[in-house]
Amino acid sequence: MPRVKTRGGIGEDILRIEDQRLLTGKGRYVGDLPLPDVLEMAVLRSPHAHAAIISLEDRGATDLPGVSCAMGGAALLQEAPHLFGGVQPPLATDEVLYVGQGVAVAVAEDRYLAEDALEKLFVRYRRLDVLADVERIVTQAGGDAASHDDAVIAFGEIDPLFAAADIVLEERLAIGRATAQPLEGRAILAVPEGEGLLIYAATQGPHGMRQGIASALSLPPERVRVVAQDVGGGFGVKNGTYPEDVLAAYLALKLQRPVRFQEDRREHFLSTVHSRAQVHRVRLAARRDGTLLAIDDDMLLDAGAYTARINYGMATAVTIPGPYHLSAYRCRVRNVKTHKVPVGPYRGAGRPEGNFVMERMLDALAERLGLDRAEVRRRNLIEPHEMPYDTLIPDRYGHGSIVYDSGDYPLALETALNAADLDAWRSRQAEPLADGRRIGIGIAMFTEDTGVAPFEMAVTELAADGRILIATGSPAQGQGHETSFTQIACSALSQTPDEIVYADTDTALVPAGIGTFGSRATVLAGSALYLACGKLKELLLQEAAAVLRQDKDLLSLSPGRVEGPEGSLALSELAAQAAAKGTPLRALADFRPEQATYADGCHIAIVAVDPQTGGVEILRYVIVDDCGVVISPRQVDGQIQGGLSYGVAAALLEELVYDEQGQLLTGSFMDYPLPTALDVPGAEIHHLCSPSPRNPLGVKGVGEGGTVPALAAVAGAVEDALRPLGGGMARELPLTPERVVRLIADAQAK
Amino acid sequence: MEPQDRVRVQLTVNGSEVSRLVEARRTLADFLRDDLGLRGTHTGCEQGVCGACTVLVDGVAMRSCLTFAAQLDGAAVQTVEGLAGDGDLTPLQEAFRRRHALQCGYCTPGFLMTATEFLRENPSPSEQEIRTALSGQICRCTGYENIVQAVREAAGTLQADQRRQA
Numbered sequence: 063m064p065r066v067k068t069r070g071g072i073g074e075d076i077l078r079i080e081d082q083r084l085l086t087g088k089g090r091y092v093g094d095l096p097l098p099d100v101l102e103m104a105v106l107r108s109p110h111a112h113a114a115i116i117s118l119e120d121r122g123a124t125d126l127p128g129v130s131c132a133m134g135g136a137a138l139l140q141e142a143p144h145l146f147g148g149v150q151p152p153l154a155t156d157e158v159l160y161v162g163q164g165v166a167v168a169v170a171e172d173r174y175l176a177e178d179a180l181e182k183l184f185v186r187y188r189r190l191d192v193l194a195d196v197e198r199i200v201t202q203a204g205g206d207a208a209s210h211d212d213a214v215i216a217f218g219e220i221d222p223l224f225a226a227a228d229i230v231l232e233e234r235l236a237i238g239r240a241t242a243q244p245l246e247g248r249a250i251l252a253v254p255e256g257e258g259l260l261i262y263a264a265t266q267g268p269h270g271m272r273q274g275i276a277s278a279l280s281l282p283p284e285r286v287r288v289v290a291q292d293v294g295g296g297f298g299v300k301n302g303t304y305p306e307d308v309l310a311a312y313l314a315l316k317l318q319r320p321v322r323f324q325e326d327r328r329e330h331f332l333s334t335v336h337s338r339a340q341v342h343r344v345r346l347a348a349r350r351d352g353t354l355l356a357i358d359d360d361m362l363l364d365a366g367a368y369t370a371r372i373n374y375g376m377a378t379a380v381t382i383p384g385p386y387h388l389s390a391y392r393c394r395v396r397n398v399k400t401h402k403v404p405v406g407p408y409r410g411a412g413r414p415e416g417n418f419v420m421e422r423m424l425d426a427l428a429e430r431l432g433l434d435r436a437e438v439r440r441r442n443l444i445e446p447h448e449m450p451y452d453t454l455i456p457d458r459y460g461h462g463s464i465v466y467d468s469g470d471y472p473l474a475l476e477t478a479l480n481a482a483d484l485d486a487w488r489s490r491q492a493e494p495l496a497d498g499r500r501i502g503i504g505i506a507m508f509t510e511d512t513g514v515a516p517f518e519m520a521v522t523e524l525a526a527d528g529r530i531l532i533a534t535g536s537p538a539q540g541q542g543h544e545t546s547f548t549q550i551a552c553s554a555l556s557q558t559p560d561e562i563v564y565a566d567t568d569t570a571l572v573p574a575g576i577g578t579f580g581s582r583a584t585v586l587a588g589s590a591l592y593l594a595c596g597k598l599k600e601l602l603l604q605e606a607a608a609v610l611r612q613d614k615d616l617l618s619l620s621p622g623r624v625e626g627p628e629g630s631l632a633l634s635e636l637a638a639q640a641a642a643k644g645t646p647l648r649a650l651a652d653f654r655p656e657q658a659t660y661a662d663g664c665h666i667a668i669v670a671v672d673p674q675t676g677g678v679e680i681l682r683y684v685i686v687d688d689c690g691v692v693i694s695p696r697q698v699d700g701q702i703q704g705g706l707s708y709g710v711a712a713a714l715l716e717e718l719v720y721d722e723q724g725q726l727l728t729g730s731f732m733d734y735p736l737p738t739a740l741d742v743p744g745a746e747i748h749h750l751c752s753p754s755p756r757n758p759l760g761v762k763g764v765g766e767g768g769t770v771p772a773l774a775a776v777a778g779a780v781e782d783a784l785r786p787l788g789g790g791m792a793r794e795l796p797l798t799p800e801r802v803v804r805l806i807a808d809a810q811a812k
Numbered sequence: 813m814e815p816q817d818r819v820r821v822q823l824t825v826n827g828s829e830v831s832r833l834v835e836a837r838r839t840l841a842d843f844l845r846d847d848l849g850l851r852g853t854h855t856g857c858e859q860g861v862c863g864a865c866t867v868l869v870d871g872v873a874m875r876s877c878l879t880f881a882a883q884l885d886g887a888a889v890q891t892v893e894g895l896a897g898d899g900d901l902t903p904l905q906e907a908f909r910r911r912h913a914l915q916c917g918y919c920t921p922g923f924l925m926t927a928t929e930f931l932r933e934n935p936s937p938s939e940q941e942i943r944t945a946l947s948g949q950i951c952r953c954t955g956y957e958n959i960v961q962a963v964r965e966a967a968g969t970l971q972a973d974q975r976r977q978a
Contacts, residue, residue: 077909077910078909078912080917081908081909081914082901082909084914084917084920085892085896085901085908085909085914085920085924086852086892086895086896086901086905087851087852087853087891087892087893087921088852089852089917089918091854091918093845093851093854094845096849172846174837174838242952243952244916244918244952245854245856245857245862245864245916245918245919245950245951245952246854246856246916246918292916292917293916294916294917294918294919295915295916295918295952295953297952326858327856327857327858327859327862328859538916540916540917540953541915542915696912699912700912700915700953700954700958703954703955703957703958704915704952704953704954704955705955706955707952707954707955707956730857730859730861731859731861731862731950732859732861736950736952737955737956738946738947738948738949738950738956739943739944739946739947739956739959739960740943740944740947742955742956743957744957744960744961745955745957768955
């Protein structure tokens with residue numbers, strides 16, 4: 063672990079560097095980039111969930127002034143068949159598979175004109191049968207249900223344990239379809255440059271987008287350069303290459319004009335990946351004393367029309383066991399095809415759902431045994447002396463089994479219990495509040511794989527002015543890498559933030575990269591950066607030793623200088639000498655850990671529930687989080703608090719509701735309620751620090767830990783509040799007011 | 813009038829006189845961003861819900877995505893670019909920075925404009941009043957807590973500044 067203390071280094075609570083421009087309207091989001099001759103793109107979208115395209119007629123679209131191009135999928139296929147080699151075609155040609163799928167595209171001098179052009183395109187459809195409900199599909203089709211990719215994650219002998227168990231519980235648990243809704247929609251600006259393209263994109267993974275676009279356009283990857291500047295939120299959905307990305311890139315090349323696609327909110331609902339959407343049939347086997355024996359889960363994921371780029375159902379499967387001892391485990395993952403928007407990762411990417419399943423089942427076990435919810439967990443937790451702990455869960459990347467690296471789960475639980483002052487709250491549960499509401503308490507613990515492999519790269523370079531340029535393949539979408547990565551460089555190179563220049567994430571600067579998702583940027587790109595800084599330091603000292611004619615081992619770095627016992631040298635002078643020699647002082651590092659890091663923690667939610675209206679208010683929320691070494695304290699807390707709002711939303715608010723015809727009924731912010739300042743409480747955050755031995759910084763990821771256990775904690779609290787009124791188990795999210803009221807009504811009807 | 817017909821508007825934007833011919837259908841947000849190059853104002857939903865596009869029109873917070881530029885003849889518009897000018901940050905902007913009240917920053921201009929109007933109307937609000945006043949603004953990154961604390965801090969700063977000036 064780094065020990066060098068510098069002003070602005072690792073762990074110091076500095077103000078963010080990027081804030082000045084973002085607070086004054088000088089952000090550089092894709093939609094903000096001024097280009098004189100840019101064309102704007104619009105896409106005509108299918109109104110049907112499943113239909114054959116009979117014909118597409120142009121009644122004057124291309125004749126409109128200011129319109130450069132308007133065409134349907136069939137015409138595009140004829141003109142550029144090479145674009146259609148991917149999983150999903152850039153436009154539908156003869157059949158549409160979900161409401162919102164693109165059937166035609168127009169580009170014009172502005173978006174108003176492009177939409178005018180779309181109004182002159184007339185499509186005739188013939189409607190076909192719609193697959194909407196996964197459980198019905200599987201029931202009707204039996205083993206023949208069309209499925210994108212299936213898998214089983216398992217260890218141990220399940221059946222004997224269930225046969226011999228004192229207690230067997232079986233439940234159906236469900237988490238609704240939802241999507242991330244970053245306030246900046248997807249955005250791409252493709253600029254023709256030489257024989258290739260310069261692309262500015264609101265993306266979490268510029269290198270993956272380069273590969274995706276190059277491959278779709280049959281270009282060598284080096285002809286496509288992707289740059290991510292300021293990005294207005296990502297949360298999982300701004301990753302990979304979407305059909306509109308391929309269209310904008312192709313049309314920019316064809317028309318030799320810059321083409322921009324800026325998604326509007328309605329399009330975001332209908333074409334950006336959805337997520338969650340899982341139904342679990344889960345069984346739990348335990349001893350009478352509360353010892354867990356085995357979990358057997360059968361998961362159906364409503365996967366939408368095309369195969370997901372990331373099978374996050376697998377992440378759910380490896381998350382379910384959590385911080386507990388388990389003798390055997392089996393999880394069957396089925397990604398069932400439906401006529402809906404394809405799915406993909408969304409903050410937590412399957413982990414919140416897995417956590418929800420396990421933590422709800424533990425609550426059910428506590429209820430069955432008459433045990434305290436904390437006590438059931440306490441009796442099953444993996445102990446710190448067992449670390450590193452081989453869970454026996456098969457690693458979904460084929461690297462043997464998952465081995466937790468570090469953590470003190472019992473301490474996390476006790477710290478949270480002490481902080482939450484539960485006795486005082488429990489004493490208020492016996493009677494309703496004056497307004498009739500009931501108090502409920504929920505507890506959830508988690509472990510989460512963060513910093514998932516395979517690699518990230520970083521580049522550091524002594525710039526001409528003597529400052530140090532840092533670059534990685536993991537752009538920020540709010541995570542504040544400009545600040546946290548600068549802090550890493552400050553510690554590694556004994557500099558202050560003034561001497562560090564954070565570069566936009568640019569495929570031209572860093573040879574390869576994966577991107578920012580899965581709580582991985584600091585773990586992987588941060589570690590690569592730390593290693594690259596170490597290499598650069600060696601280079602700087604070596605060059606300075608030659609210039610100063612001093613022993614390299616006696617030299618050290620200070621802000622802007624190399625210091626030696628017999629004189630020092632400014633880094634700017636070193637830069638000038640390197641420039642004169644034509645040998646840039648530059649270092650590249652490639653960090654490839656064998657396994658992920660495992661963050662953990664405990665959430666306690668205290669809620670007040672109105673049994674009449676089903677309204678839920680979160681009165682207090684305590685979080686204990688262990689993400690190892692903290693680089694940027696305020697940003698870590700910011701990630702946790704922000705993550706919590708996603709957990710609260712999944713537990714209480716957000717759901718993409720489809721009807722049986724595959725029509726999205728909640729396609730705007732009016733009926734898909736995002737959490738507001740009135741819904742999300744300020745969490746009380748406590749930190750534990752179990753450094754990860756799997757990277758040079760000792761860090762673990764933190765972007766999703768605020769979300770993962772919050773679904774179960776809030777649901778458990780709502781259920782707890784209504785138990786005295788005869789309420790049943792909270793099995794289905796989100797707990798909308800209707801579902802909350804039904805917890806009582808349904809239980810009483812039985 | 814047809815949506816594409818052009819209308820002459822004269823207004824002040826951040827204190828400067830502006831006179832333009834605009835299409836009747838052009839939103840204030842697009843007018844500010846594309847015609848005047850003031851791209852600090854962002855659109856998040858174009859349905860009037862998320863509040864990212866909020867600007868002040870004659871001192872009152874308005875959704876620029878649901879307002880036509882043609883409606884604003886004679887109005888005075890203030891955007892995020894007009895808060896600090898080229899100088900120091902306003903106390904509210906400072907408080908946002910100190911309290912880490914922004915992450916991706918995309919919604920921030922709308923929050924700043926709404927909170928600017930709110931603090932002028934209610935210089936010493938309670939936390940609940942702040943949460944209610946901000947409940948028409950969506951932020952996807954922060955979980956709101958730091959924004960609420962920033963507005964509280966700005967209220968304190970604003971009061972202290974006024975005491976000093978008095």
